[in-house]
Amino acid sequence: MLCKLTYKNELRPGLFNFIIDCPQIAAKAKPGQFLHVLCGGSAYLRRPISICAAVEGRFVRFIFEVRGKGTAELAKAQAGQMLDILGPLGNGFDTALPGGGKPLLVGGGIGIFPLLMLAKKLPQKPDIMLGFRDEQSAVMIREFSNAADDIFIASDDGSIGFKGFVTDILKSKIASGAKYSRIYTCGPLPMMRIAADTAKENGIDCQVSMEERMGCGVGACVACACAMTDGSKKRVCKDGPVFSGAEVDFDG
Amino acid sequence: MADLKVNIAGVEWKNPVTTGSGTFGFGREYAEYFDLSELGAVCLKALSAKPRLGNKSPRIAETNDGILNSVGLQNPGAEHFLENELDWLRKFDTKLIANLCGSTVEDYVEVAEILGDKLDMLELNISCPNVKVGGMAFGTDPKMVEEVTSKVKAAAKSPLIVKLSPNVTDIAEIAKAAEAGGADALSLINTLLGMKIDIKTRRPVLNNNTGGLSGPAIMPVAVRMVHQVRQAVKLPIIGMGGIASGEDAIEFLLAGADAVAVGTAGIVDPYAWIKVRNGINDYLDQNGYKSVKEIVGKLELN
Ligand SMILES: Cc1cc2nc3c(=O)[nH]c(=O)nc-3n(C[C@H](O)[C@H](O)[C@H](O)COP(=O)(O)OP(=O)(O)OC[C@H]3O[C@@H](n4cnc5c(N)ncnc54)[C@H](O)[C@@H]3O)c2cc1C
Ligand SMILES: Cc1cc2nc3c(=O)[nH]c(=O)nc-3n(C[C@H](O)[C@H](O)[C@H](O)COP(=O)(O)O)c2cc1C
Ligand code: FES
Numbered sequence: 001m002l003c004k005l006t007y008k009n010e011l012r013p014g015l016f017n018f019i020i021d022c023p024q025i026a027a028k029a030k031p032g033q034f035l036h037v038l039c040g041g042s043a044y045l046r047r048p049i050s051i052c053a054a055v056e057g058r059f060v061r062f063i064f065e066v067r068g069k070g071t072a073e074l075a076k077a078q079a080g081q082m083l084d085i086l087g088p089l090g091n092g093f094d095t096a097l098p099g100g101g102k103p104l105l106v107g108g109g110i111g112i113f114p115l116l117m118l119a120k121k122l123p124q125k126p127d128i129m130l131g132f133r134d135e136q137s138a139v140m141i142r143e144f145s146n147a148a149d150d151i152f153i154a155s156d157d158g159s160i161g162f163k164g165f166v167t168d169i170l171k172s173k174i175a176s177g178a179k180y181s182r183i184y185t186c187g188p189l190p191m192m193r194i195a196a197d198t199a200k201e202n203g204i205d206c207q208v209s210m211e212e213r214m215g216c217g218v219g220a221c222v223a224c225a226c227a228m229t230d231g232s233k234k235r236v237c238k239d240g241p242v243f244s245g246a247e248v249d250f251d252g
Numbered sequence: 253m254a255d256l257k258v259n260i261a262g263v264e265w266k267n268p269v270t271t272g273s274g275t276f277g278f279g280r281e282y283a284e285y286f287d288l289s290e291l292g293a294v295c296l297k298a299l300s301a302k303p304r305l306g307n308k309s310p311r312i313a314e315t316n317d318g319i320l321n322s323v324g325l326q327n328p329g330a331e332h333f334l335e336n337e338l339d340w341l342r343k344f345d346t347k348l349i350a351n352l353c354g355s356t357v358e359d360y361v362e363v364a365e366i367l368g369d370k371l372d373m374l375e376l377n378i379s380c381p382n383v384k385v386g387g388m389a390f391g392t393d394p395k396m397v398e399e400v401t402s403k404v405k406a407a408a409k410s411p412l413i414v415k416l417s418p419n420v421t422d423i424a425e426i427a428k429a430a431e432a433g434g435a436d437a438l439s440l441i442n443t444l445l446g447m448k449i450d451i452k453t454r455r456p457v458l459n460n461n462t463g464g465l466s467g468p469a470i471m472p473v474a475v476r477m478v479h480q481v482r483q484a485v486k487l488p489i490i491g492m493g494g495i496a497s498g499e500d501a502i503e504f505l506l507a508g509a510d511a512v513a514v515g516t517a518g519i520v521d522p523y524a525w526i527k528v529r530n531g532i533n534d535y536l537d538q539n540g541y542k543s544v545k546e547i548v549g550k551l552e553l554n
Contacts, residue, residue: 038520042316042317043314044314044315044316044317044318044319044467044468044520045312045314045319045519045520046520070314086522212309212310213309213310213311213312213313213457214312215312215319215321215519216275216281216518216519216522218281218282218284218285218522219277219280219281220275220276220277220281220282220519221274221275221277221312221321221323221519222274222277222297222306222311222323222326223309223311223312223321223323224309224311224312225306225308225309225311225323225326226309227308227309231305232305233305233306233326238281252308
């Protein structure tokens with residue numbers, strides 16, 4: 001589908017905020033779903049990028065970091081240009097919290113973006129824990145703060161917030177008696193693994209958003225397989241990207 | 253509107269476009285994008301007698317104008333397919349082709365027996381580079397090709413297409429072996445064995461190290477092979493490898509293919525199959541041909 005890029009800015013060097021005009025996607029988008037974006041240039045495959053917000057049933061926002069040739073090409077797009085995008089794709093997070101109770105969001109690096117939309121769509125304001133490399137890479141703290149009941153920041157070098165891993169904050173909060181109804185996590189695999197393990201050890205439900213290299217993005221080519229603890233394989237693009245933390249085989 | 257009908261081994265397709273096995277699943281996903289009845293045939297992803305999990309991820313890598321995949325024939329097994337997918341697929345007015353995979357000759361025969369006469373055509377995949385046993389090992393030795401073709405042909409209750417591997421020195425020799433074994437049609441090409449290295453980690457991108465190359469990058473190789481096979485055998489040919497437009501498909505038809513399959517282009521653009529079909533029609537109309545059959549094999553060599 002061709003969507004007009006209506007607004008573009010650079011949040012920090014190499015991190016781009018795009019807003020596209022696309023009512024068909026905006027009307028359907030759920031937190032945790034993603035777009036499959038044709039980047040142009042010599043990048044042959046599409047690139048999966050999470051939906052960060054859907055505004056007024058018309059605009060869709062996504063944020064991406066330049067990593068390789070596709071994202072570098074996409075970063076060159078100018079406002080007014082048409083982008084070829086499929087979406088919304090994937091299952092998205094389960095936002096229903098039938099038992100009530102406060103949810104917790106744990107995000108790291110480029111995994112934080114889908115959590116912003118999730119925080120706003122949950123029936124109860126969550127606590128949010130975000131991990132960054134350093135102060136420079138820490139973005140959108142104010143937006144997350146507004147959507148959070150309580151917010152906690154960690155950075156690898158301690159230049160902002162707690163020095164260490166975001167999962168260290170998670171463990172100490174739980175050890176000190178914090179009660180959460182569900183943990184939602186998106187970010188680097190080691191971080192999600194610790195979050196999922198911590199959830200399991202404490203009997204907390206957990207949803208993880210997995211990343212895998214994709215082809216079609218719609219469930220047909222089975223390139224994006226993720227191993228499950230029951231020995232089966234599921235498609236990150238169609239059955240996921242969100243899975244139950246207990247269901248994913250992190251060694252698979 | 254030109255006459256797009258083609259006849260492949262006695263099975264009439266309403267147009268010469270089908271899907272590359274493994275790129276289209278069992279059709280459910282792309283049915284959300286277009287009506288599967290628009291295609292001449294739908295070639296389904298590989299089926300084995302028992303379910304297969306395939307290889308570890310990453311199983312896809314981007315290359316210049318193409319992709320490498322090492323999916324490894326993940327599928328739920330032929331019986332599961334019959335129980336859960338076939339009735340739904342039969343709602344569409346298109347021919348259905350099953351793609352058969354296995355590790356031994358007996359495996360292939362077993363899949364053919366399980367499927368019986370429930371599909372319109374069977375495609376024997378003796379050319380998958382992503383499995384340790386079977387697959388391409390069968391497709392690169394003429395004696396094995398003849399043997400597996402004749403045994404599966406004896407069990408098959410629908411016309412049998414043999415899918416050839418490009419990872420051989422002499423494709424014509426392999427095509428003749430399939431013909432001798434009793435193939436009703438040939439399809440080519442499957443993927444070319446390749447490797448993509450991540451220079452930051454100094455490791456192959458694919459967990460399997462190597463994978464099968466497909467997409468526009470392989471098209472000239474595929475066209476050349478279709479041309480060579482056309483000279484060698486009389487069987488109908490389904491040509492594929494990198495087709496992304498009507499013009500691409502016309503090259504294959506001129507080289508001698510009776511029909512074409514589109515795979516990787518559809519992975520990038522869900523409408524690629526329809527675009528190719530429409531593009532073939534446009535070419536025929538613009539050049540005054542009444543039927544697609546008029547251009548098959550009409551290549552003139554220099
Ligand atoms: C469901 C999902 C949601 C995502 N959401 C975001 C987001 O909101 N913001 C963001 O910045 N990034 C996000 N990513 C990661 C993003 O897709 C990759 O950074 C991007 O594909 C890299 O492409 P490239 O052209 O920069 O790199 P290249 O190295 O040129 O990419 C080569 C190939 O590898 C694939 N690839 C490389 N790294 C990754 C990766 N980490 N995950 C999946 N495929 C990869 C590419 O898609 C491409 O096919 C998401 C990934 C997934 C799976
Ligand atoms: C992800 C993927 C999976 C494939 N799986 C199969 C398969 O199961 N059986 C088969 O015979 N060919 C398989 N192929 C090969 C294609 O059917 C086709 O022969 C090849 O990709 C060349 O055509 P293309 O460039 O249009 O994709 C697969 C190709 C891809 C890209
Ligand atoms: S990317 Fe094709 S099935 Fe997930």
